[in-house]
Amino acid sequence: MIKVMRRLCRILLLLAAVPLLHGCWDNKDINHRSLPLVMGIAKQQDKYRIYLQIPSSDPQNPQMKVVAESGRTVTEAVDRISMNMESQVDLLHLKVILVEKHFAQEGMADIIEGFIRARDISPKAKLVICNESLERFFENMKTAIAGNQTILCDFFDKNAGWNPSIAQTHIWETFRSIHSYTRDVIAPIIQTGKDTIIENVGSAIIKNGKMVDRINPNETLLYYAFKGASTQGKIEVLDHASVLIVNNTVSHHGKIVNSKPLLRSTIRLKVSVLETRGDPTMASIRQELEEIEAKRFAKLFKKMQLKEADILGVGQYFRTDLSRSELSHWRSVYLPKAELQLTIKAIIQNNGNLKTTGM
Amino acid sequence: MDKTLQVIVMCIVTHLGLMFFLFPSDVMETVDVGHWLPILVGYLLHFAFVALYTKGLAYYDRHDLIDIFLTGGRTIAVLLLLPLAVYFIMVNIITVRAYSEIITIVFLSNTPLWAIMALLLTIPTYIAMTGIESIFRTGMLLAILFLPIVLFVICVSFHNTDWHYLFPLLERDSFNFITERPFLKSLFIFTGSFLFLGFVRPTVTYNRRRILIASWILLPLVLLSVYIPLLTFGQDTASMLQFPFILAVDTIDITWLMFDRITGFFLLGMVTFVMLFVGLVMWATNRLIHRCMPRVRPEWITLMLGMVIFAASLFVRDWGSVHRLFWWNSIFRIYAFSVIPLATYLFGVMKARKLQVSP
Structure with missing residues (x-):
C-alpha cells in the first residue's frame, strides 16, 4: 500500500512539473x-x-x-x-x-x-x-x-x-x-x-x-580593396575602357623608420576587360587602371591623415612596433606623419570573348 | 569500475560552464598587454595542484578525502575540512546568484530573479540527491547533447577576429599582476571543479595519468575564452564589457545558418553545464555534512542545503554585492585551491613512510 502511495506521489510530482516545461514566464505571442x-x-x-x-x-x-x-x-x-x-x-x-x-x-x-x-x-x-x-x-x-x-x-x-x-x-x-x-x-x-x-x-x-x-563611392571601393575584402564584381570605368574586378589580394608591412610609421602595401587587382573606347592596348589599360587607383588612394589617405581618423586601420600594422602607451597617441601623433608606399598591380586576367592585340 | 572518461568529461564540462562569463573580464582587468601570461600562470598552478592532489589520493585506495584526513585525528580533520565546507557552500550561493544575474542581463531581462534561481537550484538539487554515478551519467549526456553546439560556436567565433590585436605580446613589468585582486579572482575557474576527485574514490576509480593528460585540453579553451573577445574588439573595448565573450558571439553573422542569434544555443549549453557544476559541488558538500550527521538521510541534507542556498541567494541584493561576496570568498578559494591538495599529498607521503617503517 505504501509502495503504491509512493509511486502515486512520484507520478503526481512529475505531472506537477508539466506546466513549467514550456518555460514561458511572461511571454507575449508573436502576433502581439x-x-x-x-x-x-x-x-x-x-x-x-x-x-x-x-x-x-x-x-x-x-x-x-x-x-x-x-x-x-x-x-x-x-x-x-x-x-x-x-x-x-x-x-x-x-x-x-x-x-x-x-x-x-x-x-x-x-x-x-x-x-x-x-x-x-x-x-x-x-x-x-x-x-x-x-x-x-x-x-x-x-x-x-x-x-x-x-x-x-x-x-x-x-x-x-x-x-x-x-x-x-x-x-x-x-x-x-x-x-x-x-x-x-x-x-x-x-x-x-x-x-x-x-x-x-x-x-x-x-x-x-x-x-x-x-x-565618395569610389573611395569606398578602395577602402574594401585595402581591407582585403572582396571587391569582386565591381566595374571600374577608365578613360579608354571599363573593366570588371574579378579578384583582389593585399599584403601590408608596417615598419617604424626614424620614428615615422611607414606602411608598404601591395594591392593586386585581377580584372577582365568588358568594353573599350577606341583602340587601347592591354598594357595601356593596365597602366591607366594602376594610375587611377593610386591617385584616388593617395587622396583618400591624405583626407584620413587630415582628419586624424584611421578608417583603414593602418595602426593595426604597427602593434608589434609600438607599445600600448605609444599606440594611445596613434591618431594624433603617428598617423599624420605616416607614410604609405602603395603599389597597385593590375593583372588583366582575360579580355573577354574578343581577341585584342598588344598584350 | 574504471570511469576515467566520465571523470574527464565531467572536469571539462564543468570548467566550460564557468570560464566564459566572468573569467575573460577578470583577465582583462588584470593586465592590459600579454593576457596569455596570467592565464598560463593560473593554468600551471591548477595543473600542479591537481597533480599533487591526485598523487596524494593515490596513496590511499578507496578512501575519500574525509577518511584520509581522519587518519590524522578528528581535530585535524575538522580544522582542515571546515573551511572547505564553507567554501563549497559559498561557491554554490555565488554561482547560483551570479548565473541568474547573468541570465537576466543577457537574455531574460523581464523574468524575476527568484524564478530563475529556483530553476537553477531545483535541477542541481535533484541531480545531487541521486548520487555521484548519476551525476556522471548526466554529465556524459549533457556533453553529448551540448558539446557539439558549444564547439561549433567556438569555431565560428573566429569570424570577426583580427590577429593584429594579439600584439603587443609582452611589456616590461608584466609580472606585477600576481598579487592583484582581479588575478586572484580569475583563479576561480580553476578551483571549483577538481576537488570533487577526492570524494568519488569509494565508488569510482580513475586513471590518474590520463586525467592529468586530458586536463591540458583546458588550456586552449581557457585561452580562447579570453582571446576571442580580445581579437574581436581589442583590449580597450573588450575590457569595458561585462561579458566580452558573449558579445563576441553576438557579432557572429553567418548567412547560411537559419538562426539569427546563435548566442542562445551557446548560453543554454553553458547554463546546463553550470547546473551540473552546482549539482556536483552540492553533492560534495552533502558528503561533508553527512559525515557529521550520519543519522540524517543524505537526501534530506541535500534538500535542506538547496533551501539554505536559495534563501542565501535571495539575500544578495545586487550585482555589486555578488562581486563583493565573490571577493570575500577568495580566502577560502585560495585555501581550497592550495592547502587541501598540499595536505592530501603530505598525508599520502606520511602513510607511505609508515608503511616503509612498519614491516
Whole structure:
C-alpha cells in the first residue's frame, strides 16, 4: 500500500512539473509583438526623434508603417511608441539603424553605447546615415513602395543588393571604434533617389562616434580593396575602357623608420576587360587602371591623415612596433606623419570573348 | 569500475560552464598587454595542484578525502575540512546568484530573479540527491547533447577576429599582476571543479595519468575564452564589457545558418553545464555534512542545503554585492585551491613512510 502511495506521489510530482516545461514566464505571442526592421534616429534640440518602420504582417494590406515619437532618451521614445501601439515593440530583429546626418555630425557615441549596454538591439544591426531629413526620407519611401517592406535591409544585404561601393558597418564595429586607439569606421550615406528608391551617395568617416568627413563611392571601393575584402564584381570605368574586378589580394608591412610609421602595401587587382573606347592596348589599360587607383588612394589617405581618423586601420600594422602607451597617441601623433608606399598591380586576367592585340 | 572518461568529461564540462562569463573580464582587468601570461600562470598552478592532489589520493585506495584526513585525528580533520565546507557552500550561493544575474542581463531581462534561481537550484538539487554515478551519467549526456553546439560556436567565433590585436605580446613589468585582486579572482575557474576527485574514490576509480593528460585540453579553451573577445574588439573595448565573450558571439553573422542569434544555443549549453557544476559541488558538500550527521538521510541534507542556498541567494541584493561576496570568498578559494591538495599529498607521503617503517 505504501509502495503504491509512493509511486502515486512520484507520478503526481512529475505531472506537477508539466506546466513549467514550456518555460514561458511572461511571454507575449508573436502576433502581439511588432518587430520593427529599421530605426531612424534624429535629434531636435536636446530630444531624440525616433522613427520605427514596422512591416505589417497582414498579406492583404502590405503597407509600410512608420511611427515616430520624441523623447529625451532613445528608450523613452521607443517606450512611448510601445505604449501607444496595440502590440509590444520588440527591437530584437532590428536590422538597420538610420541616423540623420546632423545628429551623426554631433556625435552618437551615447546611443551606440546604450545599444550595447541594453542588449535589446542586436550588435549586428547596420549603421546607416541619412543625407536628408528622416521625415522626408520615410515619406518618400512610403509613397515609393507598396509591396516590398524589407527594401532597406535588402539594400545592405550581402546576398541581395549590396555592392562593394556601399560601406557596411555594424553597431559593434562602431562601438569598437569609439574606444579603439587605432581604428575608425565608415558608414554609408543614403538618400531617396529619383528612379531607384534608395541612392548611395558615399560614406561617412566616423571618428569616435562622430561623422567628421565623407568619401565618395569610389573611395569606398578602395577602402574594401585595402581591407582585403572582396571587391569582386565591381566595374571600374577608365578613360579608354571599363573593366570588371574579378579578384583582389593585399599584403601590408608596417615598419617604424626614424620614428615615422611607414606602411608598404601591395594591392593586386585581377580584372577582365568588358568594353573599350577606341583602340587601347592591354598594357595601356593596365597602366591607366594602376594610375587611377593610386591617385584616388593617395587622396583618400591624405583626407584620413587630415582628419586624424584611421578608417583603414593602418595602426593595426604597427602593434608589434609600438607599445600600448605609444599606440594611445596613434591618431594624433603617428598617423599624420605616416607614410604609405602603395603599389597597385593590375593583372588583366582575360579580355573577354574578343581577341585584342598588344598584350 | 574504471570511469576515467566520465571523470574527464565531467572536469571539462564543468570548467566550460564557468570560464566564459566572468573569467575573460577578470583577465582583462588584470593586465592590459600579454593576457596569455596570467592565464598560463593560473593554468600551471591548477595543473600542479591537481597533480599533487591526485598523487596524494593515490596513496590511499578507496578512501575519500574525509577518511584520509581522519587518519590524522578528528581535530585535524575538522580544522582542515571546515573551511572547505564553507567554501563549497559559498561557491554554490555565488554561482547560483551570479548565473541568474547573468541570465537576466543577457537574455531574460523581464523574468524575476527568484524564478530563475529556483530553476537553477531545483535541477542541481535533484541531480545531487541521486548520487555521484548519476551525476556522471548526466554529465556524459549533457556533453553529448551540448558539446557539439558549444564547439561549433567556438569555431565560428573566429569570424570577426583580427590577429593584429594579439600584439603587443609582452611589456616590461608584466609580472606585477600576481598579487592583484582581479588575478586572484580569475583563479576561480580553476578551483571549483577538481576537488570533487577526492570524494568519488569509494565508488569510482580513475586513471590518474590520463586525467592529468586530458586536463591540458583546458588550456586552449581557457585561452580562447579570453582571446576571442580580445581579437574581436581589442583590449580597450573588450575590457569595458561585462561579458566580452558573449558579445563576441553576438557579432557572429553567418548567412547560411537559419538562426539569427546563435548566442542562445551557446548560453543554454553553458547554463546546463553550470547546473551540473552546482549539482556536483552540492553533492560534495552533502558528503561533508553527512559525515557529521550520519543519522540524517543524505537526501534530506541535500534538500535542506538547496533551501539554505536559495534563501542565501535571495539575500544578495545586487550585482555589486555578488562581486563583493565573490571577493570575500577568495580566502577560502585560495585555501581550497592550495592547502587541501598540499595536505592530501603530505598525508599520502606520511602513510607511505609508515608503511616503509612498519614491516
